[in-house]
Amino acid sequence: MKVRTRFAPSPTGALHVGGIRTALFAWLVARQAGGQFVLRLEDTDKKREQAGAEQQIEASLRSLGLDYDEGPDIGGRFAPYRQSERLDNYKEWGRKLIDSGRAYADPYTPEEVQAFREEAQRAKRPFLYRNHRPDSPPEWDGSQPLRFKSEPKAYQWHDEVMGDLSTGPEVIDDFILIKSDGYPTYNFSHIIDDAEMEISHVIRGQEFIASTPNYLNLYEALGIERPVLATMPHILGPDGNKKLSKRDGAKDVLDYIKDGYLPEALVSFIATLGWNDGTEQEIFTVKELVEKFSLARVQRSGARFDERRLTWVNGHFIRQMPLDKLYEASAAYWPAQASGASADYKRKVLGLLAERLKFLKEIQELSGFFFTEPDTSAVTGLYNDPSDKQLKKVDKAKLRELLGAARQELAASDFTEEDLAQRLNALLDRLETKPGILFAAVRIAISGAPASPQLFGTLCVLGKDTSLRRLDNALELLK
RNA sequence: GGCCCCAUCGUCUAGCGGUUAGGACACCGGGUUUUCAUCCCGGCAACAGGGGUUCGAUUCCCCUUGGGGUCACCA
Numbered sequence A: 001m002k003v004r005t006r007f008a009p010s011p012t013g014a015l016h017v018g019g020i021r022t023a024l025f026a027w028l029v030a031r032q033a034g035g036q037f038v039l040r041l042e043d044t045d046k047k048r049e050q051a052g053a054e055q056q057i058e059a060s061l062r063s064l065g066l067d068y069d070e071g072p073d074i075g076g077r078f079a080p081y082r083q084s085e086r087l088d089n090y091k092e093w094g095r096k097l098i099d100s101g102r103a104y105a106d107p108y109t110p111e112e113v114q115a116f117r118e119e120a121q122r123a124k125r126p127f128l129y130r131n132h133r134p135d136s137p138p139e140w141d142g143s144q145p146l147r148f149k150s151e152p153k154a155y156q157w158h159d160e161v162m163g164d165l166s167t168g169p170e171v172i173d174d175f176i177l178i179k180s181d182g183y184p185t186y187n188f189s190h191i192i193d194d195a196e197m198e199i200s201h202v203i204r205g206q207e208f209i210a211s212t213p214n215y216l217n218l219y220e221a222l223g224i225e226r227p228v229l230a231t232m233p234h235i236l237g238p239d240g241n242k243k244l245s246k247r248d249g250a251k252d253v254l255d256y257i258k259d260g261y262l263p264e265a266l267v268s269f270i271a272t273l274g275w276n277d278g279t280e281q282e283i284f285t286v287k288e289l290v291e292k293f294s295l296a297r298v299q300r301s302g303a304r305f306d307e308r309r310l311t312w313v314n315g316h317f318i319r320q321m322p323l324d325k326l327y328e329a330s331a332a333y334w335p336a337q338a339s340g341a342s343a344d345y346k347r348k349v350l351g352l353l354a355e356r357l358k359f360l361k362e363i364q365e366l367s368g369f370f371f372t373e374p375d376t377s378a379v380t381g382l383y384n385d386p387s388d389k390q391l392k393k394v395d396k397a398k399l400r401e402l403l404g405a406a407r408q409e410l411a412a413s414d415f416t417e418e419d420l421a422q423r424l425n426a427l428l429d430r431l432e433t434k435p436g437i438l439f440a441a442v443r444i445a446i447s448g449a450p451a452s453p454q455l456f457g458t459l460c461v462l463g464k465d466t467s468l469r470r471l472d473n474a475l476e477l478l479k
Numbered sequence B: 001g002g003c004c005c006c007a008u009c010g011u012c013u014a015g016c017g018g019u020u021a022g023g024a025c026a027c028c029g030g031g032u033u034u035u036c037a038u039c040c041c042g043g044c045a046a047c048a049g050g051g052g053u054u055c056g057a058u059u060c061c062c063c064u065u066g067g068g069g070u071c072a073c074c075a
Helices: A018-032 A053-063 A087-099 A112-122 A187-194 A212-222 A252-259 A263-271 A287-292 A306-320 A325-328 A338-341 A344-355 A362-366 A378-384 A396-412 A415-430 A433-447 A457-463 A466-477
Strands: A006-008 A036-039 A103-105 A146-148 A156-157 A162-169 A175-176 A201-205 A227-234
Touching: A006 A018, A018 A036, A018 A146, A018 A201, A018 A227, A018 A263, A018 A287, A036 A053, A053 A252, A087 A146, A087 A175, A087 A187, A087 A212, A112 A187, A146 A212, A156 A227, A175 A187, A187 A212, A187 A325, A212 A252, A252 A263, A263 A287, A263 A306, A306 A344, A344 A362, A344 A457, A378 A415, A378 A466, A396 A415, A396 A433, A396 A466, A415 A433, A415 A457, A433 A457, A433 A466, A457 A466
Parallel strands: A006 A036, A201 A227
Antiparallel strands: A103 A146, A146 A175, A156 A162
């Protein structure tokens, strides 16, 4: 079978993790089979549409490397890929259904239908339009909704993720195919488009499982062979059990990218949210995912979104990334003060920072003192009230003595890491002091930060002039 | 409310009749002789409940409970 999958969002907002996961899995299925992945825009609701959403969706997919072979902005064999540009198509299929007696014009006003619905609600029964199906509907002139004339019956079908599913005839109803504004409903348009675009696997969220029997009924009326169906469980919010939404702090994918989460980390994390290969592997490269992914191993229950785990995965990817690649990826995250610094210097700073980064945006806060003098009030603050327990025991006079001695050693050093280590360690013995005291004192003088990368490397990168100057400044502050 | 789906540590999960129920995140402790972090070692922590089936159920079946979805001229 020729495998073609699609991701078919409506342009009503940004893509969050839930939507992206559906896209990722569809993409993986296509890439694994050497098939195509299609992006189609379901823009049939003008009221809910949001300006810029299409671009945002496209950018989100691209930023994660989920490239599509056909889509609204790149065209393809079955263009156009915006449903709003395929309206004639749906009308034509609507006519066919009218001709075969499987569609009819809905004569009721929205208010009348609403009254039926409320009546059903009062009786605590599910609402079925077909209980009110008109005997002799008017001719469809496009101003009324066009409804599907269903043929209720029981269904059982196979879902690649959920397994065998079944329902009774009571869930089948006469749903609207084409709205009175001329736009099709999702229920109609996606079936037509999937068929015309030769989509082999329909992979989508759990919310569609209830309407699947209706689609099955429509496929039969249309004489269309149904594609393979796969239903993804929802991704749930971190604290609640509700479907993940913006309100749960579900950031848009581009927000994560902006904060310096790496695409490959995002992909690995999202893929393992509801899927695993049965081994104890926790992290996957994109290549591995393409090889190992299978719909059959997708979890049937919903998964909670835990950002802490994403953060861990991201840190993992950062740490195993070669420095050159990491440097490339970090371009947008340097603080403003770094603009004058050389690439070579920044690369060295990044080398020191790399092992403690959770995401790239942290470079901004962590690297400040490499580019500007430490804040004097921060330095005095740290000396007066050190977080370090050892340093607490030392008075100012002693601090001055230690820093003075350290300054002398540094002045004599060639500022290679080895030499610095050797000299300062020797100083430790000579002054009979603990590293927790001497090194902390020096570290604060040169960084003004409560936490910073390892001392010798930091001194080495900052260089002799800067280091000595900062030590002098600190000595001045301690007077 | 009807219909449908789901159910292992706090979280993501392995398990597909016999296991000391495994891993990871988070958390807690220890180590890597400066801080933070990394890394390593250790610890805490789960089969929702009740019936069956079976020599034996986390695993298969049923019920209960709990959670979710759906019942739009939204997708």
